[in-house]
Amino acid sequence: MERSANEIVLDVRGLRKTFGSGAAKVVAVDGIDLSVRRGETIIISGPSGAGKTTLITLLGGILTPTSGTVRIAGHDIGAMSAGSSAEVRRSKVGFVFQTFGLLDALTARENVEVALNLSGKGGARTRKKAESLLVSLGMEKRLRAKPPTLSGGEKQRVAIARALMNDPELILADEPSANLDSKQGRNVADILRSLADAYDVAVVVVSHDERIYDIADRVLWLEDGRLTAPPTDR
C-alpha cells in the first residue's frame, strides 16, 4: 500500500490507563492526545515514574487502555483482541527496547530475521534482507556474532535492524540510549533520526536523555500522566 507523505501514522485520542481500584487506584496515563505523522520523529520525555513505559506499551498495543483510542495506520489497537493487536505489531510496528531484547541463542542476522519469521516468512529472501539492513547499519562484520559478544551499541543497531525488518509504519523506541555510553548513545540516536526520512516511518522515542533531544521534530513532556511541552528550565 502506498504511503502518503504527512499521513498520520499514530493517532491517540483521550488515552487513559489506570491500575487498581478504589483507594489503591493509580492513574498512569491521564487523557493523552497525540498525533505523529509519517517522517516525523518525536521524543517523549519526563521524570522517572511519569508513566513513559506505560505509555509506550499502550502505544504498541501491549497494554489495553482503560479508555481512549490508539490508532496505528488507522487500526484501533486498543479495541482489538490480543491476537489482532499482535498482528498489527507484527506488520506495522518496529520496537527498539532499552535492554535491546535480543535472543542470545541467535546470531545478529537471525535476531533480525525473526521479525519476519513471526509472520510466517523465511528463507533466502528474508536472510538477504536481514543482512542488507545490518550492513546498512555498519554491522557487516558481525552478522554471525551472538549478542553476548556484541557491544551495547552493536546490540542496539541489531535491534534497530530488526525493527525495520517488517517495513513498519511506526517505530517505538524505549530509552534506546539508556544502556549505552555517550558515544554509542549518540550514534544510535542519529540512526533513529535518519530512519524517519530514509524509511518513511513515524518514530516515537521515549527517553529521559536530554542529549538526544536534537534528533526530534518535537519533544513532549510526560508528567503526572499528561503530555505537555517540556519545562523551559530544562
Next chain:
Amino acid sequence: MVPIARRHLLAEKSRFALAVIGVAVSVFLIVLIQGLFMGVRDRLGATVDELPFDLWVAQDGTYDIHRTTSIIPGEYAESIAEIPGVEHAESILGRGVLVRNGERQDVEFVIAFGSGQILSKAGATEGDGPAPGETVLSTEFARKIGAGAGDSVLIGERTFSVASVVPSSFSLLNMADAKATFGLDDSITYVGVTVSESADTSLVASRIDAQLSDANAITKSDFAERSKSVIDGFTPVFGILMAIGFIVGATIISLTIYTSTIEKARDFGVLKALGATRAYLYRIVTVQSFAVGLLGFALGTPAAYGVAKGVAEIVPEFATIFNPLYIAGVLGVVLVMSGVSSLLPVHRISRVDPGTVFRA
C-alpha cells in the same frame, strides 16, 4: 526460519543430553517390558506351535496345555486315523514333571510320541526319538539343570540317560517309559492330527467331535492361543509397569522443557512484544518436546533390542518378541508423551508478560 527451538534446547547441552537419556531409559523399559510380555506369551504356546499338528484332540473340558489336564484312551489315535481327511494321527503323552540332575531340578514339559519319532514344525521327522531308558532334553532345559549328553537324570522317580540335547520347547521320552513314569497304562493325553492337504480342517474337526463322545478337536491356532493366554491375567501388571515408564518419560520431558522455558521467559516476552502469535510460541516448546521424545525413542528402542538379544544369549528364558506394530505403538505413546509434556511449558508461556521486556 530461524531454529529458535533447536537453539534453546541446545543452549544447555548437558541438560538436553540427560533428558534424552532419561527418555531413552523410559522407552527402553516400555519396549523391553512389552517385548518380554510378548516373548513369554509366545513361549507358553511354543509346544503347540512347534509341533506339526493341525488339530489337537483332547478330553472334553481341556482348555490349554498348562492349566487343564487331558486323559484320553490310547486307542483314539487309531480310530481318528480312519476318519476321512485325516492324513496322520499321532498319540501324544505329555505333561509337566519334575526333572532332577543331582542337586539341580526344575519342571519340564516331557512328551512321548506314539510313532517314536522326533517331530518338527515342518512335519518331517527329525530322527528317532529316545530309546527305552533314554531321554532327549531340550537345550534350554538341559542348561537349566546342568545336564548334557551322557548324564543321568531323574524324571519323576525313574532314572534316564540323556541321549542328546536338541533345540526344542519340550523334552522327550520313549512312549513306554512315559507311560510307566506317569502311571498311565492305556491312556494318552492328546492325539495330534495332521489333516490332508485337500481336506477342510474344520470339517475334519467336526467329524472327530461327532465320533468321540468324551473328547473334542481343537485347532492348532486356538490351542496355542489359549495356552498363551495363561499370562493374560498379568496384562494389568505389565500395563502398570509400562504406564510408570510413560509417566517417568513424560515427567523428564516436561521438566526439561519447562525449566528451559522459565530460563528463556524473557525471550518469549520479547517475541510476544514483537507480535508473535500463540501458535508460533507454542510451536517452539512443542518442537523441543517432540525432539527430546523422538531422540529418546531412537536411542531407547534399539537399546532394548540389543540388551534383550544380549541377555537371551546368557539366559535363554529371557524371551522377547519385538513386533514392528507394537514398536509403532510405542512410538505413538512417545508422541503422546511428548505432546502431554509440552502442556506445562505452553501454559507457562501464556502467562509471560510481554511488558517485562520494557523493564530494565
